[in-house]
Amino acid sequence: MTASPDFLRIHGYASLQPGPRLMVLGGVHGNETCGTAGIERIAAELDAGSLALLRGQLTMVPVANPLARRRLRREGERNLNRLFRPTAPGAEPADYEARITDLLCPLLDRHEVLLDLHSFQSEGEAFAMIGPRDNQGPLEPFSRAFEEGQLALHLGTPRVVEGWLDIYAAGLAQRAGGRPADDAALAFGWGTNEYMRSRGGYGVTLECGQHEDPAAPEVAHAAILSTLRLLGMIAPDPQRPPPSRPSLLRLxxxxxxxxxxxxxxxxxxxxxxxxxxxxxxxxxxxxxxxxxxxxxxxxxxxxxxxxxxxxxxxxxxxxxxxxxx
Known part of the structure; x- marks a missing residue:
């Protein structure tokens, strides 16, 4: 694999017809390559004309963390999918991942839906992860749970897992001997989806399978197509059966x-x-x-x-x- 440069390569497509604004991320962790492969395949199909964007805007970042990819490790200097907030005005980015976050956040701000493509270390089947139910609580207020759930359903995985930030907060409290985590500690639990929800959008993480599973890139590619179809951004597939109901688990x-x-x-x-x-x-x-x-x-x-x-x-x-x- 060739070395990854220290810049983000961004594929952007905008139809002349208004519609949803979708962001797709791959390679947030450097050793997770399936999302990159899926995105590159979709970009090639759009560029060749075998896939047409009918409405809306599509932005795809195949390698969100070039340093981690160059090292083929989960992290560059730290986990990009934590502390995912822009650097405060007037402050200097604290590390490499903070500089990447400062580039990605304005991109996410211009979109309303996020599909973040990942893989995992242990053996296991692909699954989707969604966030909280609709709520007005202080931890992660949200009002688009149904849309987020519909996206997860249409990705076609056998399982969907709900919950993350509340379990992360409980883990922090456990490490602190039962004391509730402060805002600074909780901020480290923020990833791409938490940021997107905070901006009024919604997002799903798709875990495409084990890192080395040869089927994982195909899962990623199919998920992007399914998302585009659900949002009406590409033509429907009349041969595709309706999604089956997955098993739903709660962390x-x-x-x-x-x-x-x-x-x-x-x-x-x-x-x-x-x-x-x-x-x-x-x-x-x-x-x-x-x-x-x-x-x-x-x-x-x-x-x-x-x-x-x-x-x-x-x-x-x-x-x-x-x-x-």
Whole structure:
């Protein structure tokens, strides 16, 4: 793979007919290449004329973090999908990712829908992640949950996972001995979708599969097409069946890896089911870590650094994405 330059390559398409404004991101993490491949394929199809943008505006960034891609690592200097807010006026960007964020935020400001394409370290099937339900709370007020849910449904994954920022906040409180996290700490939990929601839009993260899964680029490509069809930005596919209803899970907790000698009892995959009390890992002191209740593991990461997320835990959700609240 050739080295990635320190600039963002941005594909922009604008129809003469007004319509939705969609932003698609790939390569937010440098070792996640499927989104890049999917975006490059869509761009080639648009450029060749085999795909036509009928209305609206489409902007795609195939490699959102060039430094991380050049290193083929998750991060450049830090996680781009955290602390995703522009630098305060008059201040200097704190790091490489802050400079990238300062370029991406104005782009997101001009759009109303975000599709952020990712992959994950452990084995497992593709899934979509959505944010909160409609609410006026202080953490993440939101009013477009139905539209966001419809987008997730049309991506065609067998599972959709809801919730992130509230679980992140709970994890911060857990690390602080039960004290609620302050605004500065919570800001680090903001990613691309949280920023888009804060600007009045909505967004879905699509986890296209395991990093090296050869099917993941196809998942990314199909997801962009599905999003464009849902928004009426390209012609519908009369042969495509209506989306089937996926399993919906809700994140309820996150567990950190505390020591380099913490280890899993076996190799886990995302969405592996576990029963209450079933051993998941062994702490460095030899104590067993069991499942808090019946549920599913999400993002188990045997390579997590001490003090970072080791795995998330999810349970079945009662939410119905097909109904307006």
């Amino acid at each position: 309820v907790s996150v567990t950190d890896r505390l020591h380099a000698d913490d280890r899993f009892v076996r190799e886990w995959a995302t969405f592996d089911p576990v029963a209450r009390g079933e051993p998941i890992g062994v702490r460095a002191d030899g104590s067993l870590l069991g499942a808090e209740r019946d549920g599913f593991l999400v993002f188990p990461n045997a390579e997590a650094l001490p003090g970072t997320e080791w795995f998330y835990f999810a349970v079945e959700s009662e939410r119905d994405l097909t109904r307006k609240p």
